[in-house]
Amino acid sequence: KSKKLLELQKNIEGSVVSYPRSMPIAIKQAKGSIIEDVDGNQFIDFFGGCGVLNVGHGNEYVLEYVKEQQRKLIHALDFPTENKLALIQKILNKLPEHIQDDYKVTFGGPTGSDAVEAAIKLAKIKTGRDGIIAFSGGYHGMTSGALAVTSDTFFRNNLTSLMPNVHFAPYNYPYRNESNSYDQLNAIDYFKNMFTNGHSGILKPAAIIVEPIQGEGGNIIPEDGYLEELVRVAHENDVLVIFDEIQCGFFRTGSFLEFMNTKAIPDIITFSKGFGGIGFPISGLIYKKEIEAWGAAAHIGTFRGNQVSIAAARGAFDFIEEYNIEEYTKSIGVYLVEKLKELQTENPFIGEVRGRGMMIGVEFVKDRTTKEPFPEFIKKFRYECFQRGLLFEVGGHYNNVLRLVPPLITTHAIVDAAMEIMIASIKVCMN
Ligand code: PMP
Numbered sequence: 001k002s003k004k005l006l007e008l009q010k011n012i013e014g015s016v017v018s019y020p021r022s023m024p025i026a027i028k029q030a031k032g033s034i035i036e037d038v039d040g041n042q043f044i045d046f047f048g049g050c051g052v053l054n055v056g057h058g059n060e061y062v063l064e065y066v067k068e069q070q071r072k073l074i075h076a077l078d079f080p081t082e083n084k085l086a087l088i089q090k091i092l093n094k095l096p097e098h099i100q101d102d103y104k105v106t107f108g109g110p111t112g113s114d115a116v117e118a119a120i121k122l123a124k125i126k127t128g129r130d131g132i133i134a135f136s137g138g139y140h141g142m143t144s145g146a147l148a149v150t151s152d153t154f155f156r157n158n159l160t161s162l163m164p165n166v167h168f169a170p171y172n173y174p175y176r177n178e179s180n181s182y183d184q185l186n187a188i189d190y191f192k193n194m195f196t197n198g199h200s201g202i203l204k205p206a207a208i209i210v211e212p213i214q215g216e217g218g219n220i221i222p223e224d225g226y227l228e229e230l231v232r233v234a235h236e237n238d239v240l241v242i243f244d245e246i247q248c249g250f251f252r253t254g255s256f257l258e259f260m261n262t263k264a265i266p267d268i269i270t271f272s273k274g275f276g277g278i279g280f281p282i283s284g285l286i287y288k289k290e291i292e293a294w295g296a297a298a299h300i301g302t303f304r305g306n307q308v309s310i311a312a313a314r315g316a317f318d319f320i321e322e323y324n325i326e327e328y329t330k331s332i333g334v335y336l337v338e339k340l341k342e343l344q345t346e347n348p349f350i351g352e353v354r355g356r357g358m359m360i361g362v363e364f365v366k367d368r369t370t371k372e373p374f375p376e377f378i379k380k381f382r383y384e385c386f387q388r389g390l391l392f393e394v395g396g397h398y399n400n401v402l403r404l405v406p407p408l409i410t411t412h413a414i415v416d417a418a419m420e421i422m423i424a425s426i427k428v429c430m431n
Helices: 002-012 060-072 082-094 097-102 112-127 144-148 184-196 226-236 307-322 325-346 375-388 412-430
Strands: 027-031 034-037 042-045 103-109 132-135 166-169 207-210 240-244 268-271 283-288 350-356 359-364 393-395 401-404
Touching: 042 412, 060 307, 082 103, 082 307, 097 103, 103 112, 112 144, 112 207, 112 240, 112 268, 112 283, 166 184, 184 226, 207 226, 226 240, 307 325, 325 350, 325 359, 325 412, 359 375, 375 393, 375 401, 375 412
Parallel strands: 132 166, 132 207, 207 240, 240 268
Antiparallel strands: 027 034, 034 042, 103 283, 268 283, 350 359, 359 401, 393 401
16 A cells, blocks of 8 residues: 555655655554554654654644644634743743743744744844854755755755855764864864954854754764854854754753753744644744844744644643653653664664764764764665664764654653664664
């Protein structure tokens, strides 16, 4: 049945489809951390709808909020509703106490890309400048502005003039330390030079956009202190800082937002993905009141602030609080990382296992000393895991990182089952 539907999809849906190419199934239903295909095969979902299903597929607790809201009101443009203002209040209350009063929230539209567009616009309007500094390995979306700050040229082929004045800096990538000029200690010099040296060739930008943990780039956690340095240098030079928390936010790392695990205070935070609870589209910005620069209707949109998505977000917040999912995420994440590190001791091709909460990366290399990426191995490995019933995404600067972003509610038993699949699959790949 899956094959038939995949064939039909190929014939009648645009060829831009991506995920079914590496995970060729047609999905029938899903619950918690398990997806069932139309043939009745069950898969452990460590892909999590690309880091969306933080509270699990079809979470019943959240569904109750959704059902109740659907009966009341679905579409309300950007009129105030109790539902919406309760969510904004909840978001602000979840920020560290000493900065709660400093921020506002606005909705971006249905997708993460919409929020990134809004963030870029706000930074440009506020500063009167138009340049943006982004990072190698960064992913921010598919609309023109968001795509322009996404580094992978694979997505930008033949799209040469998406947005002017975008520059890419190397990301802080501890495992590879790709540029010695850009380690934590030298971050100040790197950006100072960029901003103040007329011969850097770069006009002072409006903002830096950075993922506090790089997602598609390979679940890379920068060195401690790095984000703080980045913000400090940017602010010293009157440049705004946008933290794209679309993937690493909403409790993915165990904390509400990843910046809360650091001392860095960004000017703008983008959110989406997990905020929609069980996969409802929602996105927005949390931004400092002091940079408020929107004129009336400066960022409008028909589907901004969908009431059902908002109710789902409120449900997800309440579920996470009631069941203490913050702590659970931290502990189940540690458990999974420990298991993967055991696998690493037996496999010479696993160069690094890294993670925070349930945002975990396993980087495959041909040789642990040279760290030469091994994307061919991971391709085979992913296929073998798929055959045995485990789904995950592959990403990274070199397409050599197994990216695990499972539902945060994944049980120890499911982690154990996934590990058994990985152990069996890796054996096959070694032969
Ligand atoms: N920013 C980050 C960090 C992301 O991971 C993504 C999606 N992978 C986006 C932005 C874009 O979100 P969307 O696909 O909903 O437009």
